[in-house]
Structures are given as C-alpha cells and as structure tokens.
Amino acid sequence: MKRKRQEKPSSVLAANLGAIHLDISGNREVIVEGNRGVLEYTETSIKLNAGKYIVAFSGRGLHILCISECDVVIRGFITSIEYLM
C-alpha cells in the first residue's frame, strides 16, 4: 500500500520561507529539516539538496543517524558547513 506523501515540512520557518532549517549541537550533531534528498554520502562528506542550494557537511566519521522524508540527523565530527549555489 503506497504511503501518503508528507506535503508540509516539519519546520514552520522552512514552511514560510521554503528554506532548509539546521539545528546544530556543537560540532557533533546536526538536525536538518526541509531536506529534499541526499546527494553525496561518505564518511568525510555529506551533501544535502536544499532546493535552491546544496548544503555540504565536511568532517570525520560522518553518518546519518536517521532519515525521514523531510528530516535528517547527521552525527560525527563536523569541521565545516558550506552552502553551495
């Protein structure tokens, strides 16, 4: 049975601005809301599609803790976050 697609992103801000929302805890964990897909996934680099741009996380031991339709939780040792247009 096909599941119903979730229409709205979980973040209110993201819903209003159509932007991705990042919740960063130090440099060890990031909760990303409004994610539209994973473009690259390795231990040193994770790139997410944010719609108008790409968010790139660089570091060591990066892994996705859990992933749902719109949200991603990334853990690891994050050294940089870049917005790529």
Place this chain on the structure above:
Amino acid sequence: MIVRWMRWMFGYTAFRVEGKFPERFLNLAARRGLNLWKLHGKEQEITGCARTVDLPELQQTAARTQNRLHIIRGHGLPHLFRQYRHRCGLLVGALIFAVFCRVMSCFVWSIHIDLPDMINEYELRQLLREQGFAEGARISDLDIDYLINRTAILDNRISWMTINLTGTNAEIRVSPNLAKNLVRKDESRVSNLISSADGTVTSVKVRNGTAMVKAGEGIRKNQLLVSAVMEYNDGTTMIVDSDAQILAKTSRSVRLSIPDTVIRYQPTGKTVEKSELVFCGAAFPLSLQSTPEGLYDSRLVSRQLTLLGNTIPVYCRTRIYREYTKTPVTVGQQQAERILQNRLSLYEVFMLSEASESRILQKNTKVTKGTDGYTLRTNYEIEEDVCQRTVLELEEPEELTEEESSEQRQE
C-alpha cells in the same frame, strides 16, 4: 529508551545497500516514508537499519534505484521467535516456571520467631500449627488479627504478639507476660490440705482456710492440716479453697547402688553422614550411603536453605551417626563413691526444688560394698512444705418446690 524498546519489540533488520549511487536509495526510501537509522556510508555502500515490516518495500526501492540490498541480520522479538520456533519447550518451561513461582508465592514457607527464653519455641509453633499457621499454609486463608488474639488467649505467658508477612516469610515477635502469678485459679474449686509425710510441724502460715495443727505438733501422713470450712464471728460458714504453707521436719532415706563392673560406651571417632533434600514433603537423598550397622547413635540436623539471602522452602536434613564401642570397666571403691555421690547430688537438687522451699537439716551417708556392687544409703532430716491438696466434690443442691421451701421456713 522507549523507541529502542519498541523497535526491538516489533523487530528490525540490519541491511547493506551497494551500488553506484546508494544516495538515491536513501532519498527514495525517505520519500516513501520508510524510516531508516544507524546509517553509515562508505564509497558506493551504505549500511543501516530499518523495520522488518518495511523490508519488501526496501527491496523494491533498491531495485528501482539500481542498487543491491543485502540483509545482514535480523534483530528483535519476531526474529527471536523464528530462531527458537523448533524449541517451544523452552517457552513452555519458562511459562511453567513462572506459574510455579506464582503459585508457590501464595503460601507461607518460612516462619521466624523472635521470643524470650521463658517461652518455648516448639510449644509456640505447635500452638500456631493447631490454628492452621505453619509452613505451607495458604496466605489468603490466614486471619492474622484473629490468630494473634487467639494465641495470646491460649497462652497466658504472651503479653503481646505481632506477625508480619513479607512475601512468603513470616516474622513473629512475642513479648512475655511478666506478671508473677501466672497460674490460673479455678474459682469454683474447694479443697483441703493434708499432710504428704510424717513429721513434726515447725511453721504454720495459712492464707485461706482453717488451720487444724499448730507448730510443734506431730503429724501423720494424710492427716488434715488445713480445713476448707471457715467459720466467721457472725456464725456464718463458708467453704473455700485452702491455701497455706506448713513446714515440718520429716525423715527420708535414699538408697543408690552401682555394680562393680559397668559397661562404658566410648566414641571411636568414626562418623557417617546421610543427607537428603526435602521439598514439599518429598525427600531426595543426596548420598548413596546406607545406614551403618553396629553400635551407633544418631542425631538429626535440619537446615533451611537460602538463595540470595532469602529463605526458600527447601530443607537439608542430615542424619549423623557416631560409632561407639562397648568396654566393660571395673569400678574401684573411690570411683564408685564418686559416682554415687554425683547421683545423690542430682537427687538432692530435684528434691530441694525452689517451689517446695525445702532444706536439709541433717544428712547421714554410708557406702557399703556387697556381692552385686556398691550401695550408698543416706538418711535425711528435711524441713519441707508438707501440704498436699485434696479437692472436695460438692453436690449441687436440689431445687426445692414452693411447698417444701415454705415448710422449711416454718421449721
């Protein structure tokens, strides 16, 4: 914690996705609402976990994104059941054990009593057993308050008592009744006091009744000392329960003898132990030893076992046999005298008990040797309480009719 527990309850699977673009698999799976966690990515390979029920959809997703899905391992309760589905005996055994523990917890298995020295533990346990409180009694059938009150009434040495039930353990605490006169008097009893021996009265103390003798008088055995009939100055008479202490000088002689050859039993030092486990009335032997033959004495030691500090309804009973040898020994004069004196001392201790307030005034001892052995003869002059109670049986007066009672009045 709850999320982890829920995942384990419903079961989850660890998987590995291989392909050129495993990220596509992630995106499609996420878009389909499939929850994935513990994801680790390497080059062209992603490992993670997902719910077991989502596995068919994951396989479809992997096929659609041109990736290969490999199942690493299943976790959780459904996988456990599948793993042990041919070993249902384990589950049945676990259920039986759980039911057994539940049933056994409805009974009392350990009774610990904390009581003072003046009350015998064995007697108290017997008393409680007669009222249905013993090891193996069902907890729901016990009325603790009634039990406590009834026990205190039946044994007047108990001042107060408490029974605490903790699981299958019962803790009983007893406080003694320190009142001096614990002997119940029968209020309806009437009695005389007669002499228990011949002698000469030295002291008369009458608490109830009429004294029939004085100090200095000679008395015979079974002579009336205190009468139950009391006459008052106003002419009325009453029949009472006599109570008095009358001390008299009496004579007593004792004869003790011992053969010149006695059999002495000496332990050889050899012991044999036979143990068994007792559970629910059934005994399971722990040793293959048989009962030894020969001259042995035995004693039984019973010990209740504990598990992690808690007493369990399992007892270890050990019967210890000690071997003896019989040796005939010839008794010499001095040894015989010593043995006879020891026996005489024991006799004197029992004869001169605190209750009778007796004391020895004079003692004359002589040891003689005969053909059978040695004989000790002792003549005592003792001052003791010679009162002996005889209960009077009184007939119930017949009820008079009105005519008879009026005739009596006229007379």
